[in-house]
Every structure is written in C-alpha cells, then in structure tokens.
Amino acid sequence: MNYVTVNPCKVCQPLGAILAFRGIEGAMTVVHGSQGCSTYMRLHLTHHFAEPIDVASSALNEKDTVYGGAANLKLALKNVIARYKPALVGVTTTCLTETIGDDVNRIVNEFKAEEQVNDVIIIPVSTPSYTGAMIDGFNLAVEATLNVLTEEGEKENCLAIIPAANITPAEIREVKRIMDNFAPFIFFPDYADTLDAPFFEELPLIFPGGTKIEEIKRVGRCKAGIILGVCAGKNLARLLTEKFGVAARQLPLPVGLKATDVFFQTLAEITGRTIPARYQWERRLLLDAMIDAHVITYGKRVAIFGDDADLVLALARLVVELGMVVAICAVGPPNKEFVRQGAAAETILNPVDFDELAQAVRKTRLDLLMGNSKGKFMAKEKNIPLLRFGFPIHDRLGAGRQQIFSYRGAIQMVDLIANTILENEDLFVSIS
Ligand code: SF4
Structure with missing residues (x-):
C-alpha cells in the first residue's frame, strides 16, 4: 500500500462538471480558480474529444488567493456573458477556491444583483478536487442543475x-x-x-x-x-x-x-x-458473435482499470461473458459499491494509484489491458496490448465515437477483443 498517491488513477472533479454543463443547450462554464486548472481541463477534453472546448477562468493569482476571488469571479462572469451570450453559466470551483473558502453562492447572488442579470441562469457547483473524481463532479453538476431548474408538476x-x-x-x-x-x-x-x-x-x-x-x-x-x-x-x-x-x-x-x-x-x-x-434480432447476432469468439477469448487474462467504477464493472462483466478471466479490476477513487459488485475478479484494487496498479500488473500473468491511455506504459513494459476505454484517451482518435452500449456495441467489442488477442498472439509467434 502507498502512503502517498503516486500518479493518481483519477481525473479531477471540475472536469466532470464541465462535461455535464456541455450537455445543456446554450451553456458555458467558468472555472473558479487558477488559470492552470482550466487550461489542463480544456486540453484534456480537447485531446479526448478532438473538438475545441471553450472554458472560462476566473484566473486567480497570489493576491486573490490571500484576499479572496470574488472580484475575479464577477469579472469572469461579466466577460463570459458579454462575449458568449449564454443561456446558462455553470460555475465550478477548484482545489484552490475550495481551500480558501470562497462562498461562490454569495458571490454569484451579489453579481446578479449588482449587474442586474435576470436573463442568464447561473449555477454554482462545489467541486473540490482533493476528494472525489471526474464522475463526482459530473453528478454534482447534474444534481445542482436539476435543483435549480427542475419543476414539480403533474406527471x-x-x-x-x-x-x-x-x-x-x-x-x-x-x-x-x-x-x-x-x-x-x-x-x-x-x-x-x-x-x-x-x-x-x-x-x-x-x-x-x-x-x-x-x-x-x-x-x-x-x-x-x-x-x-x-x-x-x-x-x-x-x-x-x-x-x-x-x-x-x-x-x-x-x-x-x-x-x-x-x-x-x-x-x-x-x-x-x-x-x-x-433488438431481439440484434441480441441473437450478439450471441452468434460470442459463440464465434469464445475459442479465441476463453481463459484469456485481462486487467481492467479506470476512474469510473461503472465503466470498469461494465467491461469486466462483458469479458466474463466471453469466458475471459478478470485478473485485476482496479478503480482509482474509493467506491464501496464497486468493491461489493466486482466479486468476479481475482484481485480488486480500490482505491489505487498507477504506481500500485503497475506493481500488481508486473506480478500477474496477463494477455490484455483495458483502460484509459495512461495505461500505455504498463502495456509497453508487459508487451501486451492495451484496449483504450474511459477517460482520457489522448493518444488515439475517435474516443467520442466509441460505442460499446447495447447488443450492437457488444458485437463490435467482441470482434475488437478477439482480433486484438489474435494479433498479439501472431506477433508473439513471429517474434519467437
Ligand atoms: S486537481 Fe485541483 S489544482 Fe489540479 S487541475 Fe484539478 S482543480 Fe486544479
């Protein structure tokens, strides 16, 4: 066990909040923190989705860190509303502004009163990144938006x-x-x-x-x-x-x-x-594909990792259906439900960082790795393939077009997994 985190196996909370706000028509996000946070998040999202990602920042400096970031946030909101004319602005906090204790709700209310802003919805969400991960920020932003916008009424x-x-x-x-x-x-x-x-x-x-x-x-x-x-x-x-x-x-x-x-x-x-x-027809197509692939995939050993417990579990269940062995199932942030449900794996690692995960991978016989791009160093060291899933995927194209849902998505997965194993075994035979 590591007593410090070495290469965290997780992405930070505000990044998930940006993703959620990107799913609202006419929305823009302001990251309340230092310039570096928003640059890191924009770059990560741009590399993953291969789309331009605009994210504003309140750009706190040393002085603002000491005296509070209210003036910066108000200026950022004013500029964003003037330039982008959004219908909604999500304000997501960062480690810095959470640590200094900026009261973002109060600052936003003051801003709306001072600038007479009545036609733009502003939704603050608290996303301290020293706890939780990307998926927590995503869920907190969805929750905050539902709390502000959703109305009760006749069903x-x-x-x-x-x-x-x-x-x-x-x-x-x-x-x-x-x-x-x-x-x-x-x-x-x-x-x-x-x-x-x-x-x-x-x-x-x-x-x-x-x-x-x-x-x-x-x-x-x-x-x-x-x-x-x-x-x-x-x-x-x-x-x-x-x-x-x-x-x-x-x-x-x-x-x-x-x-x-x-x-x-x-x-x-x-x-x-x-x-x-x-869909019943698509289900039968999947069954046929699984039967075809079984002879290739049966007994093959895989390590699956990431920061999104639901995705890691979903991949683990799929490979088990193909007769494969989940040798390692690893999720960065602590998640009790993941540990409870991940019982089909030989080794469950949670919480885990990439240093600890790499040590486990070194000691385990494996045929395949499945997880985000950060696993490529383990794959190279082990000389086994890495199938890229989750976030971030910054060294391959098409992360946004990846589709593993439903019977149709599973058929693509069956082919991808079986062909990757075949490719690797051919390579091994030719080298030896
Ligand atoms: S972990 Fe904290 S400091 Fe680092 S980018 Fe995320 S919010 Fe900013």
Whole structure:
C-alpha cells in the first residue's frame, strides 16, 4: 500500500462538471480558480474529444488567493456573458477556491444583483478536487442543475434518462435510438452533438445541441427515471425520487449481454411496450458473435482499470461473458459499491494509484489491458496490448465515437477483443 498517491488513477472533479454543463443547450462554464486548472481541463477534453472546448477562468493569482476571488469571479462572469451570450453559466470551483473558502453562492447572488442579470441562469457547483473524481463532479453538476431548474408538476408520459457515468456521445445517440422505440423521453445531460460536432465553416462560440432548458424543467414531471450507473448517481436517484416524486431506478451500463437484457426488460416494464423485434434480432447476432469468439477469448487474462467504477464493472462483466478471466479490476477513487459488485475478479484494487496498479500488473500473468491511455506504459513494459476505454484517451482518435452500449456495441467489442488477442498472439509467434 502507498502512503502517498503516486500518479493518481483519477481525473479531477471540475472536469466532470464541465462535461455535464456541455450537455445543456446554450451553456458555458467558468472555472473558479487558477488559470492552470482550466487550461489542463480544456486540453484534456480537447485531446479526448478532438473538438475545441471553450472554458472560462476566473484566473486567480497570489493576491486573490490571500484576499479572496470574488472580484475575479464577477469579472469572469461579466466577460463570459458579454462575449458568449449564454443561456446558462455553470460555475465550478477548484482545489484552490475550495481551500480558501470562497462562498461562490454569495458571490454569484451579489453579481446578479449588482449587474442586474435576470436573463442568464447561473449555477454554482462545489467541486473540490482533493476528494472525489471526474464522475463526482459530473453528478454534482447534474444534481445542482436539476435543483435549480427542475419543476414539480403533474406527471406526464415521459421517461428521464440520466447518465451517472462517463459515457460517450456515440453511446448517448445509441440510447436515444433505442428510446425512440419505447416512450417519450428526456436525456440529460446530452452532449452528443456538442462534443462530437460536425464541420462548421464558421466555428460557433457555443456549439449547437444539448438538452434544452425547458426539457430540464420538465424532468420533475416524468413518471419514471433511469440513472445509468450503479456505483455513482445515488444522489441523482434520491433527488428524483424524494424531491420530484419521479420513480427512479439505477441500472448498470447496458454493456454486454446480461446488462443490455436488464436495460431492455426495464424499458419494457416501465413503458408497458414489448421489446421490438429488431433488438431481439440484434441480441441473437450478439450471441452468434460470442459463440464465434469464445475459442479465441476463453481463459484469456485481462486487467481492467479506470476512474469510473461503472465503466470498469461494465467491461469486466462483458469479458466474463466471453469466458475471459478478470485478473485485476482496479478503480482509482474509493467506491464501496464497486468493491461489493466486482466479486468476479481475482484481485480488486480500490482505491489505487498507477504506481500500485503497475506493481500488481508486473506480478500477474496477463494477455490484455483495458483502460484509459495512461495505461500505455504498463502495456509497453508487459508487451501486451492495451484496449483504450474511459477517460482520457489522448493518444488515439475517435474516443467520442466509441460505442460499446447495447447488443450492437457488444458485437463490435467482441470482434475488437478477439482480433486484438489474435494479433498479439501472431506477433508473439513471429517474434519467437
Ligand atoms: S486537481 Fe485541483 S489544482 Fe489540479 S487541475 Fe484539478 S482543480 Fe486544479
């Protein structure tokens, strides 16, 4: 066990909040902290999604750190509203402004009164990065937005779908494709088009797309809600159920056969619709692909890691369905639900940093690594392939287009995993 963290296996909270605000139509984010925090986050997001990411900063310096960052934050808000003309501004805090104790709610209220701002919604969210990780920041920003915007009211025939895990724009599109066959729905936050955007002749300041503010207001009127994720998102399930009377269920990410079955069965149960024949057909296609791949994947040993417990668990369940052995299952930030559910693994590491993970990987016989780009050093040292999933993926193209959800996504995964094993074994044979 390490007594200090060496190369943390997690990404910081405000970055997750930026991702959530990017899923609201017309929204912009101000990071309240030093310039370096927002630069790091912008770069990480830009490299991962291959899209320009604008994030404003209150740019605190040494003096502001001593005397407080109120003046900087007010100036940042004024500039952002004047330049971007957003419908909504998310204000996310950082380690620095949490440590000095800036009262962001008070500063925002003062700003609105001083500048007579009535037509722009401003949502502060507390995201200290010395605790939690990206997914916590994401969930806290979603919770703060629902708290500010969502209204109670008579229930409508509508289903709220809220991800509590790091899912890709392509996966959002896949969930929406499925939902179109079941019931009217509100997907929030929807960053499918803002983080996987088409070519623009003239770059917009704020990318079109995102959940409409009017839709977020109506989330409280949905008769049911699905939170995608079981290791995170308890705060969202509680909020929907207790504050708005929306019957919310938490489901595992629909990755692999069983978890996708659960997703479809839940949709059928909530909506009273039968599962359309096309998805039953896709399920049979997946079964066929799994049978084809079994001879290649059976008994192969894999280490899966990341900072998003739900994604790591989803990948672990999928490879177990392929007859593989999860030798190491590792998640950076502490998560009791992950430890409880990750029982199929030989070794569970949680919490863990990359130093400890690399030591475990060195001692274990493995055929494959699955996780974010930061695992490439372990893969090189071990001379085994790394299949990149999660965040960040900054050394490969197409992270936003990766789609592992539903039977369709699982079929792609089966081919990818089996072909990677074949490729590696061929390489090994030719070298020897
Ligand atoms: S961990 Fe803290 S200091 Fe570092 S980028 Fe994130 S908010 Fe800023």
